[in-house]
Amino acid sequence: xxxxxxxxxxxxxxxxxxxxxxxxxxxxxxxxxxxxxxxxxxxxxxxxxxxxxxxxxxxxxxxxxxxxxxxxxxxxxxxxxxxxxxxxxxxxxxxxxxxxxxxxxxxxxxxxxxxxxxxxxxxxxxxxxxxxxxxxxxxxxxxxxxxxxxxxxxxxxxxxxxxxxxxxxxxxxxxxxxxxxxxxxxxxxxxxxxxxxxxxxxxxxxxxxxxxxxxxxxxxxxxxxxxxxxxxxxxxxxxxxxxxxxxxxxxxxxxxxxxxxxxxxxxxxxxxxxxxxxxxxxxxxx
Amino acid sequence: xxxxxxxxxxxxxxxxxxxxxxxxxxxxxxxxxxxxxxxxxxxxxxxxxxxxxxxxxxxxxxxxxxxxxxxxxxxxxxxxxxxxxxxxxxxxxxxxxxxxxxxxxxxxxxxxxxxxxxxxxxxxxxxxxxxxxxxxxxxxxxxxxxxxxxxxxxxxxxxxxxxxxxxxxxxxxxxxxxxxxxxxxxxxxxxxxxxxxxxxxxxxxxxxxxxxxxxxxxxxxxxxxxxxxxxxxxxxxxxxxxxxxxxxxxxxxxxxxxxxxxxxxxxxxxxxxxxxxxxxxxxxxxxxxxxxxxxxxxxxxxxxxxxxxxxxxxxxxxxxxxxxxxxx
Amino acid sequence: xxxxxxxxxxxxxxxxxxxxxxxxxxxxxxxxxxxxxxxxxxxxxxxxxxxxxxxxxxxxxxxxxxxxxxxxxxxxxxxxxxxxxxxxxxxxxxxxxxxxxxxxxxxxxxxxxxxxxxxxxxxxxxxxxxxxxxxxxxxxxxxxxxxxxxxxxxxxxxxxxxxxxxxxxxxxxxxxxxxxxxxxxxxxxxxxxxxxxxxxxxxxxxxxxxxxxxxxxxxxxxxxxxxxxxxxxxxxxxxxxxxxxxxxxxxxxxxxxxxxxxxxxxxxxxxxxxxxxxxxxxxxxxxxxxxxxxxxxxxxxxxxxxxxxxxxxxxxxxxxxxxxxxxxx
Numbered sequence: 001x002x003x004x005x006x007x008x009x010x011x012x013x014x015x016x017x018x019x020x021x022x023x024x025x026x027x028x029x030x031x032x033x034x035x036x037x038x039x040x041x042x043x044x045x046x047x048x049x050x051x052x053x054x055x056x057x058x059x060x061x062x063x064x065x066x067x068x069x070x071x072x073x074x075x076x077x078x079x080x081x082x083x084x085x086x087x088x089x090x091x092x093x094x095x096x097x098x099x100x101x102x103x104x105x106x107x108x109x110x111x112x113x114x115x116x117x118x119x120x121x122x123x124x125x126x127x128x129x130x131x132x133x134x135x136x137x138x139x140x141x142x143x144x145x146x147x148x149x150x151x152x153x154x155x156x157x158x159x160x161x162x163x164x165x166x167x168x169x170x171x172x173x174x175x176x177x178x179x180x181x182x183x184x185x186x187x188x189x190x191x192x193x194x195x196x197x198x199x200x201x202x203x204x205x206x207x208x209x210x211x212x213x214x215x216x217x218x219x220x221x222x223x224x225x226x227x228x229x230x231x232x233x234x235x236x237x238x239x240x241x242x243x244x245x246x247x248x249x250x251x252x253x254x255x256x257x258x259x260x261x262x263x264x265x266x267x268x269x270x271x272x273x274x275x276x277x278x279x280x281x282x283x284x285x286x
Numbered sequence: 287x288x289x290x291x292x293x294x295x296x297x298x299x300x301x302x303x304x305x306x307x308x309x310x311x312x313x314x315x316x317x318x319x320x321x322x323x324x325x326x327x328x329x330x331x332x333x334x335x336x337x338x339x340x341x342x343x344x345x346x347x348x349x350x351x352x353x354x355x356x357x358x359x360x361x362x363x364x365x366x367x368x369x370x371x372x373x374x375x376x377x378x379x380x381x382x383x384x385x386x387x388x389x390x391x392x393x394x395x396x397x398x399x400x401x402x403x404x405x406x407x408x409x410x411x412x413x414x415x416x417x418x419x420x421x422x423x424x425x426x427x428x429x430x431x432x433x434x435x436x437x438x439x440x441x442x443x444x445x446x447x448x449x450x451x452x453x454x455x456x457x458x459x460x461x462x463x464x465x466x467x468x469x470x471x472x473x474x475x476x477x478x479x480x481x482x483x484x485x486x487x488x489x490x491x492x493x494x495x496x497x498x499x500x501x502x503x504x505x506x507x508x509x510x511x512x513x514x515x516x517x518x519x520x521x522x523x524x525x526x527x528x529x530x531x532x533x534x535x536x537x538x539x540x541x542x543x544x545x546x547x548x549x550x551x552x553x554x555x556x557x558x559x560x561x562x563x564x565x566x567x568x569x570x571x572x573x574x575x576x577x578x579x580x581x582x583x584x585x586x587x588x589x590x591x592x593x594x595x596x597x598x599x600x601x602x603x604x605x606x607x608x609x610x611x612x613x614x
Numbered sequence: 615x616x617x618x619x620x621x622x623x624x625x626x627x628x629x630x631x632x633x634x635x636x637x638x639x640x641x642x643x644x645x646x647x648x649x650x651x652x653x654x655x656x657x658x659x660x661x662x663x664x665x666x667x668x669x670x671x672x673x674x675x676x677x678x679x680x681x682x683x684x685x686x687x688x689x690x691x692x693x694x695x696x697x698x699x700x701x702x703x704x705x706x707x708x709x710x711x712x713x714x715x716x717x718x719x720x721x722x723x724x725x726x727x728x729x730x731x732x733x734x735x736x737x738x739x740x741x742x743x744x745x746x747x748x749x750x751x752x753x754x755x756x757x758x759x760x761x762x763x764x765x766x767x768x769x770x771x772x773x774x775x776x777x778x779x780x781x782x783x784x785x786x787x788x789x790x791x792x793x794x795x796x797x798x799x800x801x802x803x804x805x806x807x808x809x810x811x812x813x814x815x816x817x818x819x820x821x822x823x824x825x826x827x828x829x830x831x832x833x834x835x836x837x838x839x840x841x842x843x844x845x846x847x848x849x850x851x852x853x854x855x856x857x858x859x860x861x862x863x864x865x866x867x868x869x870x871x872x873x874x875x876x877x878x879x880x881x882x883x884x885x886x887x888x889x890x891x892x893x894x895x896x897x898x899x900x901x902x903x904x905x906x907x908x909x910x911x912x913x914x915x916x917x918x919x920x921x922x923x924x925x926x927x928x929x930x931x932x933x934x935x936x937x938x939x940x941x942x943x
Contacts, residue, residue, distance in 0.1 A: 176390040179351065180455070183378045184405035194404075198395035336805035337776075444893050474659040474894060475832055479876035479887035486886075501806065508878035508887065531880070545810035546880050547835030551858045558814050560807040563775050 018274040024267025027260065031080040032087030040065065040074060043081040043234060047072030055252050067252040069243065075252060078234050079260050085235040086264070089146065089228075090215040093153025094208055100154065101161025102204055106196060108162065109169025110188075116166075123159045131156045131218060132225070139227040149228035153215050161207055168203045172196055209272035213265040220261050236261050288363050289324035290463060290495050291331075291348070296321045296357035298343050302568065313568045317343040319519040320357070322594070325463070325512075330489065330496040332510035332527065334503060334542070338567050339516040341499045345467050348497070349383055350374065362462070379409055382456040386468035388448035392440040399436040402426055402455045409459060422458060428491075429454045429484060446477040450484065457492060465497045470505065482509055503546050507531050515539050518567060518575040521594060525601030535603040537580045574606065582607060619691055620647035621826050622671070622794055627685035629663075629670045638897045640666040642850035644685075645924075650793060653820060653827040655837030655858070658847035659894055664830045667847075668796050671828075672710055673702050689794070707737070711787030713780070715799040720783055721771040727782055728767035731755065734789035754785045759815055777808035781815065788819060794826045801836070813840050834877065838862050846870045849895050849905035852924075856931020866933040868910045904936070912937060 031038055040063065051072040054060040060067050066075040108119040126134075135152040142148045172178065172195075181195055222228040223237030231238065236257040243253025300315040318340040325331040335341045346352040348359060350366065359366045366377055385391050392401055403422035406413065423436065429450040440448055449469065456464055469485065470478040486509060489496060500506055506513055507527060514524035515538065523536040534540045538560075545559035562579040565571055571578050573588040580587065587606055594602040595609060625645050631638040641663040648654050656664045669675050670682055673694060687694040689705060697705075714720050722730060731751045739747065748767070755763035758781040771779055780800060787795060797816065801809035817840060820827050829841055837844050837858065844861050846854040846869065854867040865871040875888035892909040895901055901908050907917040916922075916936050925938040 176385045176387065177393040179349075180383070180385075180391055181393075181404070183349065183383065184459070185375055185378060185408045186404075187408075190408070194396075195393055199393070201395075336807065446893065476659055476873060476876060476890045476894065479889045482878070483887055483889055502878075503806070504878040504880040507880055508883055527883075541807060543880065545807045547810075547813075547833060547839045548880065549835050549838045549862055549874065549877070551838045551862050558807075558811045560810070563777060563808070564805065 018271055021267045021271035021274060024263045025271060028083045028087055028264045028267075031083035033084075035080050035084045038080045039077045041077045043073055043077040045073065052246075052250050054250070058252075066256050067250070069239075069253050070246065070250070075239075075256055078239060079236070079256060082234045082236040082239060082257065083260070085146065085229050085233065086216055086219055086261075089150050089153060089219045089235075090212055093150045093219070094157060094211050094215050096150065096154035097157035097211070098161055098204060098208055101158035102165050102200065104158070105162035105165030106169050106192065106200065109166040110173060110192070110196065119162065120166075123162050126155070127159050132221070135218075135222050135227060136225075139222075146229060146233075149219060149222055152222060152228075153218055156218055157211050157215065160211070161204075164203065164207055165200060168200055169196060172199050206272065206276040209268065209275050213268035213272065216261060216265050216268065287326070290327045290362065291325040291497065292358075292360040292363070293324065293344075293348075294322050294358040294360065296344065296347060296359060297355045298340075298347055298352060299355045315568055316519050316570065317567070318347065318354075321516070321519070321521055322357075323514050323521065323524055325495060325497055327462075327495050328493060329511040330498060330509055332498045332500065332506040332513040333516060334500065334506055334513055335516035336501060336542075336564060338518060338564050340519040341516055342467070344516075345383070345465060345499055348465060349381070350377070379405075379459045380461050381463045381465065382459065382461040384449075384452050384456050384464060384466045384469055386472050388445060388452050388472070389440065391452045392448060394440055397437050397439060398426070398431065398443070398451055399423065401440075401451060402458055405455065405459045422454075425454045425458050426451070428488065430480075444477075445473050446480060449473060449481055453481075453484070453488070457488060457494070460492070461494070463495045463497060465499070467499045468501070469498065471500065471502060478505070485509065503531075503543065515542065518565065518570050520575060520591075521602075521604060522576065523601075523603045524594070525598070529598065529601045533598075533601075535597050535601070535608060536576075536605050537582050538576045541579075574604075620688075621650050621690060622648040622828075623686070623688040624667070624671070625686040625688070627667065627670060627687065628683045629666050629675065630681060630683050632679045632681070636898045639850050639900065640680075640897060641670060642900075644847070644850075644852055646845050646852060646855060648794070648826045648828060650826050651820070651824050652843065653817075653829060653841040655841035655844045656828060656830045656847060657832065657834055657837050657844060659832055661849075661894055661897060662847040663850040664847050665798055668712070668798050668828070668830055671796065672706050672712060673697070673699070674706075674712075707734070707787075707792070708790050709792050710794045710796060711790070711792040713783050713787050713795065713797040713800045715802055718771070718776075718779065721779060723771055726768050726770060727751075727755070727774070731782065731785050731789060734786045738790055750789075754789055755782070757788070757819070758782070758785045760785075775808075776804050777812060780804060780812055784812075784816065784819065788823065791823065792825070794828065795820075796828045796830070798830045799832070800829075802831075809836075816840070834862075834874065846873075849900055850897060851905065851921075851934065853906065853935070854927075854931060854933045856927065856929055856933075860929035860931055864929055866927040866929065866931060866938060867906075867935050868912050868937070869906045872909075872911070904934075 049072065050064065050068050051070055053064050053068040055067040056062050056065050064074050068074055104119050108116040134155060138152050138155065139148055142151070178195060181191060219228065220237035220240070223235045224241045226241065229235040229238055239257035240254040243257070246253050296318055297320055298318040300317055301312040302315050303312055321344065333341045333344065343352065347354050354367055361377065361381065369377060399419060399422055402425060403418050406418045406421060423433065426436065431447060431450055431454065435443065435447070443451070470481050473481060482505070488494065498506065498510060510527045512525065513527045513530050514521045515530070515536065516522065517538050523530055523534065523539045530539065531543065534543055541560035560579055565578065573590055574592055577583055577587045584606060590606060592604045592606045594604045597603050597608050627641055627644045629641040631640055644663070644667055646654065656667065658664050671687055671694065682695050685695065689709065694702070694705060728748065728751050731754055732747045735747055735750045735754070751767065752763050760766060760778060760781055774782065801812055804812060813836065816827070819825070829837065831837060841858055844856065844858050845852045846867065848869050854861060854865065854870050861870065865874060872888060872890045876890055878884065878887060890909055895905050903918040903920050904922055907913050910917065914936055922934050922936045922939055924932045924934045927933050927938055
């Protein structure tokens with residue numbers, strides 16, 4: 001669309017598009033999906049002869065652009081590889097959280113009564129357990145790895161969905177078209193599918209995009225603690241954990257991974273804000 | 287001939303927790319307190335009242351959105367408050383509402399044709415989809431929505447068009463009774479006439495009966511055949527519209543009619559039509575509810591709540607000054 | 615011969631809104647005047663520009679995207695369009711008071727009535743002590759017929775009924791004794807019996823203070839009962855002005871005429887309400903020529919081509935319609 005009124009000029013139109021967030025999210029999207037195309041070296045291959053090389057601009061070799069780690073692995077390629085893990089975990093985790101949270105929130109809001117009470121108590125109980133503790137317990141039960149960490153992310157985030165969707169459902173329930181549908185004989189199943197869920201789409205999308213940033217941080221924290229992705233697979237959090245010891249000597253080990261996390265989360269948050277402003281400005285308090 | 291809708295002694299009390307931090311105890315909000323009236327087939331019955339009159343609650347009670355505390359609602363001589371699930375489903379095809387806010391009445395994610403065909407989809411599953419869509423299209427044409435709008439979404443329509451769609455949806459199941467709650471007050475003044483004329487036309491064509499709830503007295507005069515004036519949960523006066531408007535007997539009715547601004551300048555009244563405020567519904571006055579504001583108060587008005595008494599054929603007033611069939 | 619200066623003269627006011635989808639010409643060439651002691655009713659449907667005109671006069675337009683792009687607003691000779699924002703304080707509240715539609719929104723829910731009315735009074739009595747202000751607040755509340763004013767000083771807006779809140783708003787706007795009150799749909803949220811009381815009060819206060827009153831509403835009956843003159847607005851312009859008696863008795867503009875025929879009357883049931891065909895025009899894409907032409911029953915060729923000038927009518931008013939332009943030739 002975007003017809004530019006003549007009195008306005010081109011710049012404000014560009015300003016309206018989410019260019020900056022898109023730019024910030026480019027790396028994780030490209031690396032995460034097309035990873036191997038971007039490797040300059042095999043991220044797993046160890047090359048002790050070239051270990052602890054600084055980045056190119058700080059005196060290192062051109063082929064190891066961001067330097068190497070203590071085992072001689074290329075930092076840049078590891079970041080590319082790590083993007084995939086972060087992307088998969090964040091997106092899948094948020095999706096799972098969404099499915100669970102939206103379903104329970106919708107049921108709680110629509111039926112009310114004891115169903116609402118029970119679901120909300122479960123939400124309250126879970127929200128009082130710190131995220132880290134939760135993830136430790138789950139990892140202890142299921143072992144480490146990609147699947148575990150995805151489940152952890154899902155379990156941490158579903159409660160926020162549930163609360164928000166419950167509120168949305170409550171307000172949708174009051175709108176006259178719901179009463180009219182009931183008066184036309186609409187059953188519960190049809191009500192959910194045809195009337196309630198389509199009206200939850202914009203809120204759900206906003207919540208999901210705002211969660212993505214936090215999901216990446218949670219994933220990085222969990223991996224940092226050693227509970228998530230295990231070597232030789234790599235993830236940004238793991239890179240930061242491994243590189244922690246070398247902070248003063250080989251700062252590039254943890255620094256670039258941390259930087260990658262920062263710009264990705266920033267991009268996700270900004271994108272989430274933009275989507276929220278377009279779809280549903282009422283949710284500004286998120 | 288028995289009336290289509292017969293309300294007998296309808297009462298609805300709400301229990302409101304008392305004020306104060308601990309909220310101990312309850313106050314009783316007598317939203318509707320012993321209301322009786324009947325609506326004959328083919329007529330248009332209006333319920334007039336200001337805020338706190340109980341007219342919105344009556345709407346909810348008739349639509350079975352609330353359960354009455356006492357009293358009966360007879361539809362085609364059957365007591366709807368005693369209906370089981372099957373009967374409620376039947377009832378809902380016979381009585382349909384049209385609400386004030388058309389934007390809220392239409393699902394923003396559905397196309398117009400789907401909104402209007404939904405009741406048929408649900409109720410008459412055996413009819414093929416094509417036939418349903420054709421019927422919906424026909425009804426929409428009847429209310430003035432052409433084929434170019436069928437696939438639009440509600441936000442693409444104007445206020446008047448949305449209300450037409452709401453009306454189309456209400457009549458597609460061929461109900462006997464349509465309950466209209468402030469059908470035109472949210473619309474622009476120049477559009478109201480279109481919708482009111484449309485309602486009159488379809489009533490005639492499809493042999494409908496209307497129950498209209500509104501505060502706009504001029505509008506009620508135009509479209510209703512009978513009217514009931516409510517105040518704080520009770521009917522103060524009821525009868526044929528012409529009768530009640532031309533010969534108002536209850537002091538409240540008189541005050542209400544006097545308070546409506548007229549489009550004829552030079553009729554500036556000297557004093558306000560009515561003094562005082564509408565009392566707190568949680569604490570209605572003793573005896574006649576209108577007593578404290580009434581200029582014609584007599585002995586006993588603050589003790590006895592007068593019942594509806596006949597003052598003329600089909601014309602009833604709840605006022606102590608009108609003993610049965612008499613004039614004061 | 616010099617023309618007597620009116621209290622308020624609005625000349626060819628244009629206020630446009632710049633939105634993502636185009637320019638909305640909310641007010642497109644509005645001119646009228648108002649004298650002290652006079653009540654002018656500005657009547658029209660939603661989107662006709664009456665509220666935007668009011669907000670333009672006191673320069674309270676929403677900051678983003680709306681501008682007064684042309685015209686003059688002369689208050690006692692001073693052009694308010696030219697004033698800077700900080701200068702407007704001299705007029706807003708002090709010379710021109712406003713009463714808006716929804717008192718629930720206009721009053722601060724967490725301040726007592728005494729404080730809110732007192733704030734207004736204090737602006738003109740900065741050196742006075744609390745007791746003095748309190749006396750003035752009580753006097754003001756009694757003026758607007760709030761019973762037991764003394765006892766209600768410490769109450770909050772939610773403890774007042776709708777009609778009472780509206781009176782408090784009237785008290786606040788009158789506290790500084792302005793010369794002009796602009797009331798924008800002041801009674802739409804009120805019950806009809808309360809509306810009746812409030813308007814009567816407003817008229818009485820107008821008489822007592824010698825105020826000029828600009829009443830904006832969509833209700834023709836209100837204007838007939840409360841105002842001396844009326845200006846009918848449609849699509850951002852005034853289509854007819856005149857004394858209330860003459861305009862209601864024999865409206866000159868087809869829109870005014872159609873509107874009156876379309877309204878139900880309390881006294882009688884009309885055979886059928888007159889139906890104005892079509893819908894109010896889009897302000898983004900107004901029709902060419904006269905904005906009412908697509909719906910006018912007496913439309914002529916020229917109506918679709920050019921916007922008619924405002925011409926005097928037989929009854930002494932003014933109408934923007936080609937029917938009248940021809941007659942005066």
